[in-house]
Amino acid sequence: MLLAIDCGNTNTVFAVQNGSETLATWRIATDHKRTADEYYVWLSSLILLNRLEVQISEVIISSTVPRVVFNLRVLADRYFDCRPLVVGKPECRLPHEPRVDKGTTVGPDRLVNTAGAFDRHGGDLIVVDFGTATTFDVVDHDGAYIGGVIAPGVNLSLEALHMAAAALPHVDVTKPAKAIGTNTVACMQSGVYWGYIGLVEGIVRAIRNERGRAMKVIATGGLASLFAQDTAIFESVEDDLTMHGLVLIHQYNKDNQ
Numbered sequence: 001m002l003l004a005i006d007c008g009n010t011n012t013v014f015a016v017q018n019g020s021e022t023l024a025t026w027r028i029a030t031d032h033k034r035t036a037d038e039y040y041v042w043l044s045s046l047i048l049l050n051r052l053e054v055q056i057s058e059v060i061i062s063s064t065v066p067r068v069v070f071n072l073r074v075l076a077d078r079y080f081d082c083r084p085l086v087v088g089k090p091e092c093r094l095p096h097e098p099r100v101d102k103g104t105t106v107g108p109d110r111l112v113n114t115a116g117a118f119d120r121h122g123g124d125l126i127v128v129d130f131g132t133a134t135t136f137d138v139v140d141h142d143g144a145y146i147g148g149v150i151a152p153g154v155n156l157s158l159e160a161l162h163m164a165a166a167a168l169p170h171v172d173v174t175k176p177a178k179a180i181g182t183n184t185v186a187c188m189q190s191g192v193y194w195g196y197i198g199l200v201e202g203i204v205r206a207i208r209n210e211r212g213r214a215m216k217v218i219a220t221g222g223l224a225s226l227f228a229q230d231t232a233i234f235e236s237v238e239d240d241l242t243m244h245g246l247v248l249i250h251q252y253n254k255d256n257q
């Protein structure tokens with residue numbers, strides 16, 4: 001069985017895969033101080049609680065936080081007796097090489113998203129990921145990542161308002177009842193909710209104009225379904241897209257050793 005680890009700047013998701021079947025997914029806050037032993041205690045108690053028969057022999061990691069990779073490597077080595085595949089490292093091959101400026105590093109989550117989306121939908125895609133940042137990953141007709149957009153994340157934008165303005169409280173993102181807020185919290189929620197609807201539609205329009213062709217838009221990330229209520233721009237919302245990409249890249253490396 002494969003342990004697939006998607007480490008973002010806020011949360012890390014672990015999935016146990018038996019071939020293409022997902023047996024379980026678990027989420028933990030990303031913390032570079034967490035040790036391999038701590039991960040293992042947490043993982044093994046979840047396996048026990050869920051009464052799962054789990055035999056992990058392979059590990060793949062995508063991490064947007066370089067510092068956590070060390071302890072995840074130790075986890076794979078010490079507890080699963082394997083060398084993990086790490087997306088973005090030279091030994092991890094990708095089905096399609098990204099076409100970006102020389103010397104630039106693309107976030108591994110973005111490469112994984114594009115691999116997962118191309119497998120499901122073919123080329124000429126825009127993947128929108130509502131994570132710590134809101135990213136747009138553009139997939140060419142042949143499946144290559146050719147660049148995109150990095151915008152501030154939804155929660156980050158609300159946090160920035162709270163941090164910078166003395167009279168603005170901490171609020172959670174939600175769809176406001178009305179566009180015109182009649183109290184501070186409602187005003188902030190409207191700004192962020194309708195602001196992101198506009199941001200997504202505006203950025204997609206600009207990308208499509210630049211490419212001069214039809215491009216499907218696939219959304220992923222925890223907040224994707226919230227925004228999908230008020231825009232028709234998403235072809236589909238796929239919460240498991242990053243995991244799907246990770247499993248795919250793992251299989252690709254096994255097939256092309």
Ligand SMILES: Nc1ncnc2c1ncn2[C@@H]1O[C@H](COP(=O)(O)OP(=O)(O)OP(=O)(O)O)[C@@H](O)[C@H]1O
Nearest residue numbers: 008009010011012130131132133173221222223226
């Ligand atoms: N309806 C909702 N309202 C508010 N927050 C939500 C809602 N649904 C999901 N979330 C939040 O979305 C986040 C999960 O999204 P996701 O895993 O894509 O990104 P992340 O963990 O914040 O970022 P990263 O992947 O960069 O670490 C969680 O923080 C969760 O609390």
Ligand SMILES: CC(C)(CO)[C@@H](O)C(=O)NCCC(=O)O
Nearest residue numbers: 064105106107109110133135150
């Ligand atoms: C943009 C984030 C933070 C989104 O998770 C991540 O993909 C990242 O750290 N990227 C590195 C820079 C880039 O993708 O161009």
Ligand SMILES: [K+]
Nearest residue numbers: 008109131242
């Ligand atoms: K993510």
